[in-house]
Amino acid sequence: xxxxxxxxxxxxxxxxxxxxxxxxxxxxxxxxxxxxxxxxxxxxxxxxxxxxxxxxxxxxxxxxxxxxxxxxxxxxxxxxxxxxxxxxxxxxxxxxxxxxxxxxxxxxxxxxxxxxxxxxxxxxxxxxxxxxxxxxxxxxxxxxxxxxxxxxxxxxxxxxxxxxxxxxxxxxxxxxxxxxxxxxxxxxxxxxxxxxxxxxxxxxx
Amino acid sequence: xxxxxxxxxxxxxxxxxxxxxxxxxxxxxxxxxxxxxxxxxxxxxxxxxxxxxxxxxxxxxxxxxxxxxxxxxxxxxxxxxxxxxxxxxxxxxxxxxxxxxxxxxxxxxxxxxxxxxxxxxxxxxxxxxxxxxxxxxxxxxxxxxxxxxxxxxxxxxxxxxxxxxxxxxxxxxxxxxxxxxxxxxxxxxxxxxxxxxxxxxxxxxxxxxxxxxxxxxxxxxxxxxxxxxxxxxxxxxxxxxxxxxxxxxxxxxxxxxxxxxxxxxxxxxxxx
Numbered sequence: 001x002x003x004x005x006x007x008x009x010x011x012x013x014x015x016x017x018x019x020x021x022x023x024x025x026x027x028x029x030x031x032x033x034x035x036x037x038x039x040x041x042x043x044x045x046x047x048x049x050x051x052x053x054x055x056x057x058x059x060x061x062x063x064x065x066x067x068x069x070x071x072x073x074x075x076x077x078x079x080x081x082x083x084x085x086x087x088x089x090x091x092x093x094x095x096x097x098x099x100x101x102x103x104x105x106x107x108x109x110x111x112x113x114x115x116x117x118x119x120x121x122x123x124x125x126x127x128x129x130x131x132x133x134x135x136x137x138x139x140x141x142x143x144x145x146x147x148x149x150x151x152x153x154x155x156x157x158x159x160x161x162x163x164x165x166x167x168x169x170x171x172x173x174x175x176x177x178x179x180x181x182x183x184x185x186x187x188x189x190x191x192x193x194x195x196x197x198x199x200x201x202x203x204x205x
Numbered sequence: 206x207x208x209x210x211x212x213x214x215x216x217x218x219x220x221x222x223x224x225x226x227x228x229x230x231x232x233x234x235x236x237x238x239x240x241x242x243x244x245x246x247x248x249x250x251x252x253x254x255x256x257x258x259x260x261x262x263x264x265x266x267x268x269x270x271x272x273x274x275x276x277x278x279x280x281x282x283x284x285x286x287x288x289x290x291x292x293x294x295x296x297x298x299x300x301x302x303x304x305x306x307x308x309x310x311x312x313x314x315x316x317x318x319x320x321x322x323x324x325x326x327x328x329x330x331x332x333x334x335x336x337x338x339x340x341x342x343x344x345x346x347x348x349x350x351x352x353x354x355x356x357x358x359x360x361x362x363x364x365x366x367x368x369x370x371x372x373x374x375x376x377x378x379x380x381x382x383x384x385x386x387x388x389x390x391x392x393x394x395x396x397x398x399x400x401x402x403x404x405x406x407x408x409x410x411x412x413x414x415x416x417x418x419x420x421x422x423x424x425x426x427x428x429x430x431x432x433x434x435x436x437x438x439x440x441x442x443x444x445x446x447x448x449x450x451x452x453x454x455x456x457x458x459x460x461x462x463x464x465x466x467x468x469x470x471x472x473x474x475x476x477x
Contacts, residue, residue, distance in 0.1 A: 017286070017312065018286060018290070018312065021286070021287055021290065022290045025290070117411070119411050119412055119413075121337070121338065121339045121382075122207070123339045123382065123413075124207050124208065124210065124413075124436075125207065125208040125210065125250055125466050126206065126207045126208065127206065127208075145208060145466045145467075147291070147292060149314075149339050167206060168207060189290055190290060190291055190292050190314070191290070191291075192248070192289075192290050192291050192469060193469045195290055196290070
């Protein structure tokens with residue numbers, strides 16, 4: 001695709017502006033919106049996220065755009081990227097502050113990490129270890145450091161959906177992928193050049 | 206593996222970036238936004254931005270640099286977050302939940318609190334509950350008085366009864382996500398970190414400690430990483446003396462085999 005039309009979903013989640021800023025540094029054709037027309041027109045859809053699983057799902061529901069996202073991502077198969085909680089809610093359910101239903105696009109659960117003596121949240125720069133195939137989003141970024149801030153992780157039913165892992169008192173999902181649906185636990189928008197490079201790769205998908 | 210961090214500290218006084226000595230003498234370094242852009246491009250792991258103004262007047266008086274004058278800290282945070290795709294902590298003059306809310310909403314990832322935490326330790330618990338521990342850094346200024354370490358409040362000016370180890374443990378129990386440990390004695394002295402102090406505090410808590418104060422050469426970073434359990438090494442003045450300072454410091458640590466992120470330029474070579 002020559003000039004991807006990127007829509008960052010605006011659903012009142014904290015880091016929309018910083019996601020916009022980093023995309024803007026590598027790409028012009030980009031907007032923040034929750035307008036159905038913008039989502040329909042977009043070639044690439046990004047769902048940022050900071051905060052709790054249930055709160056993020058509630059905000060999407062209140063905007064009434066879940067069916068529209070289903071149509072664009074599951075039927076039209078537009079490349080989709082979920083970031084942090086925006087990735088976690090792709091699962092069937094999450095257990096942060098109670099049990100909450102997710103979008104169910106990639107089957108699995110979001111659970112609290114069990115890190116023993118290491119403090120939670122897992123905050124800081126950690127390298128990802130790529131397990132996906134050579135055409136995956138993360139393939140070129142094996143052993144590259146990304147910035148993480150989270151206490152929960154995505155455990156997919158089908159482990160072949162894991163594109164990359166990180167190690168912090170155990171091995172956990174850093175990135176996930178099924179067909180046109182991508183998700184990263186880390187924050188590309190806080191990861192400087194490593195973040196820009198992986199977002200460039202996403203735009204090439 | 207999670208990496209040790211290298212953190213440039215930017216001191217902001219009435220809208221200007223300044224250098225500090227002993228928390229009392231300041232030298233103007235100019236526009237804080239331009240400096241952030243420079244440091245962000247040079248492989249800093251995070252930025253820590255401390256507002257040490259004594260009043261609420263902010264004026265960069267530098268229209269020539271292509272930025273509008275900024276008359277409050279929020280405008281400065283907005284500009285800073287536009288320039289840098291990295292985690293940013295904002296500290297200084299934080300006294301209410303609303304002070305924190307407005308800083309996070311405008312682009313800060315974390316805040317550091319100091320005097321208010323000493324006056325009202327419950328404030329740490331309240332802020333951690335409201336925003337999450339990962340957002341809350343408790344900052345400690347330490348001065349040697351009569352041969353013992355003393356936690357200072359009011360920007361390093363007012364003596365308290367707290368001992369650094371005791372206060373760090375209390376801050377952790379109350380929900381702080383990190384400790385920023387700064388030595389007033391070493392501020393601007395360039396004779397190295399206070400290793401005994403860092404060793405004592407970083408050995409006493411589980412949460413990450415960011416150490417600051419006294420760096421005059423790159424070997425001071427390795428000394429702290431070798432001898433203490435500090436999670437991050439921070440410095441202010443040294444990063445302003447030369448071009449590409451953060452990159453060179455990071456490269457120094459990386460080349461010596463320390464557990465740090467590679468400098469950006471090396472990353473690019475590896476991927477392309």
